Amino acid sequence: SQQGEEDPQALSIQEGENATMNCSYKTSINNLQWYRQNSGRGLVHLILIRSNEREKHSGRLRVTLDTSKKSSSLLITASRAADTASYFCATRGSSNTGKLIFGQGTTLQVKP
Amino acid sequence: DAGVIQSPRHEVTEMGQEVTLRCKPISGHDYLFWYRQTMMRGLELLIYFNNNVPIDDSGMPEDRFSAKMPNASFSTLKIQPSEPRDSAVYFCASSFRASDTDTQYFGPGTRLTVL
Numbered sequence: 414s415q416q417g418e419e420d421p422q423a424l425s426i427q428e429g430e431n432a433t434m435n436c437s438y439k440t441s442i443n444n445l446q447w448y449r450q451n452s453g454r455g456l457v458h459l460i461l462i463r464s465n466e467r468e469k470h471s472g473r474l475r476v477t478l479d480t481s482k483k484s485s486s487l488l489i490t491a492s493r494a495a496d497t498a499s500y501f502c503a504t505r506g507s508s509n510t511g512k513l514i515f516g517q518g519t520t521l522q523v524k525p
Numbered sequence: 526d527a528g529v530i531q532s533p534r535h536e537v538t539e540m541g542q543e544v545t546l547r548c549k550p551i552s553g554h555d556y557l558f559w560y561r562q563t564m565m566r567g568l569e570l571l572i573y574f575n576n577n578v579p580i581d582d583s584g585m586p587e588d589r590f591s592a593k594m595p596n597a598s599f600s601t602l603k604i605q606p607s608e609p610r611d612s613a614v615y616f617c618a619s620s621f622r623a624s625d626t627d628t629q630y631f632g633p634g635t636r637l638t639v640l
Contacts, residue, residue: 446628455529455616455631456568501568511556511575511620513629515568 419502419519427524432489434519436502437482443505445478445485446513450499459487459500494525529632531617537638543605546635549598550619558629559592559602560616568616574600607639 420435436445444463448456462469462478462485469476475488489496499520503513530549538544550557558573572582577594585592589608594600604611614636618629 453634455618455633456629457631458628461628511558511573512570512581514570517567 419500419516421519422517423520423522425522425524426492428492428494430492430523432492432496432521432523434487434500434521436485436487436516438485438502438504438514438516439483440504442480445476446503446505447474447476447485447487448501448503448515450501450518452498456501489521492521492523494523497521497523529617529619529630531615531632531635533635534633535636535638537640538607539640540608541606542639543603544607544611544637544639546602546615546617546637548600548602548617548632550600550617551630552598554619554621554630556620556622556627556629557594557600558618558620559600560618561613562616562634563613571602604637607637609639612637612639 418437424432426432442464444461446461447459449459450456460471460474460476462476464480473490478485485502499518501515501518503515505513529551532547555576559571560568561571562568569584571584572592573580574594577597590604592602614634616631616634618631620627620629
């Protein structure tokens with residue numbers, strides 16, 4: 414079964430607004446990653462946060478991780494039309510296999 | 526680097542035909558993954574290889590699906606015979622290692638339509 418579940422499934426905002434997406438998972442993890450998928454394309458890695466980290470920043474992206482609640486959030490600040498895409502969280506289990514388990518994704522639409 | 530290369534990009538076939546999808550991972554990457562993406566089921570891991578050896582094929586839906594990696598630079602995913610429910614986008618991805626910080630690099634995908 415899928416490890417991660419994103420919330421909301423779909424989000425529509427105006428350009429310039431912030432977008433927040435949430436991810437919940439079920440088992441212990443080594444790290445959690447966020448990926449973006451533009452329509453008709455493959456997934457692209459955005460940011461990784463380790464299980465011993467609580468917050469991480471990369472440009473306009475801010476990721477938080479709460480291992481006690483088994484949840485993470487991705488915040489995109491000052492959104493742009495080019496941010497329109499689907500966003501997926503992915504977890505790597507503590508057994509450190511090569512596998513990533515992806516959530517169902519949040520579809521973000523940023524209106525110009 | 527050209528990234529992960531997949532071919533064909535689009536495939537339309539009739540039920541019962543054999544379909545072969547191809548993938549060239551990024552040079553030097555030890556791990557190769559095959560995923561299937563549909564609206565209903567999302568992104569599913571089908572199988573992955575480490576150093577050309579299949580490690581976990583628990584996601585392969587049934588015996589009609591098979592995957593091979595004859596060398597470090599080439600992998601195939603075969604469906605024989607194909608069925609309409611196999612229609613999906615199939616992604617190949619590769620990564621350098623399975624260490625704590627390794628990420629996966631995805632190809633552009635093959636959109637398969639089985640009529």
